Amino acid sequence: MTTMDSQPVREALARPLIQSAPAGVRDPRPGLAGLALNEVAAWLSSRNQPAYRARQIADHLWRGSARTTGELRTLPQDLREALATDFRLDTLVDTEVRAADQGTTEKALHRLDDGRLVESVLMRYPPRGWRRGRATVCISSQAGCAVGCPFCATGELGFMRDLDTAEIVDQVRFWQRRLGEDEQHVTNVVFMGMGEPLLNADAVFAAADALSDPARFGLGARHIVISTSGVLPGMERLIELRPHYTLAVSLHAARPELRDVLVPLNRRYPVGDVVAAAGRFAAQTGRRVTYEYVMIDGINDTAADAMALARLVRGQLAHVNLIPMNPVAHTPWQASSRERIDTFAGLLRGAGIGTTIRRNRGIEIGAACGQLAADRAGEPAPDAVARRRQLLVIRSTEALVASASR
Numbered sequence: 001m002t003t004m005d006s007q008p009v010r011e012a013l014a015r016p017l018i019q020s021a022p023a024g025v026r027d028p029r030p031g032l033a034g035l036a037l038n039e040v041a042a043w044l045s046s047r048n049q050p051a052y053r054a055r056q057i058a059d060h061l062w063r064g065s066a067r068t069t070g071e072l073r074t075l076p077q078d079l080r081e082a083l084a085t086d087f088r089l090d091t092l093v094d095t096e097v098r099a100a101d102q103g104t105t106e107k108a109l110h111r112l113d114d115g116r117l118v119e120s121v122l123m124r125y126p127p128r129g130w131r132r133g134r135a136t137v138c139i140s141s142q143a144g145c146a147v148g149c150p151f152c153a154t155g156e157l158g159f160m161r162d163l164d165t166a167e168i169v170d171q172v173r174f175w176q177r178r179l180g181e182d183e184q185h186v187t188n189v190v191f192m193g194m195g196e197p198l199l200n201a202d203a204v205f206a207a208a209d210a211l212s213d214p215a216r217f218g219l220g221a222r223h224i225v226i227s228t229s230g231v232l233p234g235m236e237r238l239i240e241l242r243p244h245y246t247l248a249v250s251l252h253a254a255r256p257e258l259r260d261v262l263v264p265l266n267r268r269y270p271v272g273d274v275v276a277a278a279g280r281f282a283a284q285t286g287r288r289v290t291y292e293y294v295m296i297d298g299i300n301d302t303a304a305d306a307m308a309l310a311r312l313v314r315g316q317l318a319h320v321n322l323i324p325m326n327p328v329a330h331t332p333w334q335a336s337s338r339e340r341i342d343t344f345a346g347l348l349r350g351a352g353i354g355t356t357i358r359r360n361r362g363i364e365i366g367a368a369c370g371q372l373a374a375d376r377a378g379e380p381a382p383d384a385v386a387r388r389r390q391l392l393v394i395r396s397t398e399a400l401v402a403s404a405s406r
């Protein structure tokens with residue numbers, strides 16, 4: 001068999017499909033929401049301001065609706081001006097919102113200081129029986145992503161830059177300001193927007209800390225989900241230092257050959273090691289890990305795939321979430337049919353693995369991660385799309401043959 005797993009092929013698939021415009025100049029002033037409380041206190045004391053000003057600033061930042069320092073009415077004029085010189089109250093320069101699912105899903109495309117675009121999504125779940133209503137915000141951690149999963153719109157953009165702490169937190173503050181108008185609150189935050197959170201772990205951990213700090217945003221730590229494609233060093237840091245957050249692992253394939261194609265990071269951090277680390281997290285915290293599994297017709301949805309997945313996570317506190325592939329990226333693939341997904345779920349449940357099937361929300365507004373930003377970046381060249389499709393078909397077929405012959 002001729003192997004396509006050569007360096008040039010790998011490079012061809014790793015190259016971003018879409019070429020983004022160069023970035024503009026960054027605003028040197030940090031976003032206020034990215035500062036720790038003691039940093040705000042130190043800044044105030046260096047200006048001989050009374051300590052209670054910190055509380056006033058925090059009230060505006062975490063409970064208020066102001067977007068510029070000029071609107072901070074409880075502060076004296078000179079302090080407002082000094083704040084504006086040194087900081088930004090909001091790092092999101094401009095936001096475009098689209099609604100779907102009768103308004104229960106809203107998607108935002110945020111423009112950052114340098115013109116980079118990132119997305120966040122609000123999903124409202126009304127109260128049901130004894131369950132309270134929820135408002136889940138899905139946020140981005142990077143502009144683009146270097147992992148390059150071929151079914152993902154963000155992956156097609158390639159990596160542009162890390163978001164800083166304030167840029168991450170400000171996406172949640174954006175939705176809280178909107179929800180606040182209806183006297184509602186953000187109840188859950190998931191790092192499932194653009195980017196690989198654990199390749200920007202410092203900023204992501206600092207943002208999660210700000211969101212879960214009772215003196216700042218005040219969300220329960222367990223209601224913050226960090227989703228990773230399997231960045232082992234970041235997972236180790238999470239286990240050791242931040243076990244109070246919830247971990248989700250994007251698996252998409254249990255068989256190594258196939259996962260090399262679907263989640264190219266598998267070459268660096270093999271699936272066995274990633275699942276072992278997730279298992280340690282579950283054992284140590286007593287809380288289950290969610291494995292995300294995008295269902296792609298005829299690629300990763302066979303009975304053999306289900307059994308391989310069951311074997312891989314068996315014995316762990318684990319839950320599998322099956323996600324029909326959103327038809328967003330320039331792939332040769334389709335979502336699995338509902339019937340195939342049900343069969344796959346049945347096999348997992350039969351093997352004792354808790355499994356749910358996720359309903360894709362907001363498909364019509366491109367709620368899959370990165371789709372709006374990818375659309376804005378422009379259409380890729382047709383020959384590049386054709387070449388990529390061809391390579392993906394060959395690579396995924398090879399992966400199927402390789403694991404069948406083992």
Ligand code: SAH
Nearest residue numbers: 151152192195196227228229250292325326
């Ligand atoms: N980079 C992180 C978090 C952001 S991606 C990660 O991969 O976990 C968040 C989730 O969206 C992942 O589980 C990812 O696989 C999924 N996703 C990406 N593209 C998708 C598509 N076309 N259809 C359905 N889910 C998709």
Ligand code: SF4
Nearest residue numbers: 145147148149152155
């Ligand atoms: Fe990056 Fe996650 Fe998309 Fe993969 S699925 S390219 S890791 S954002």
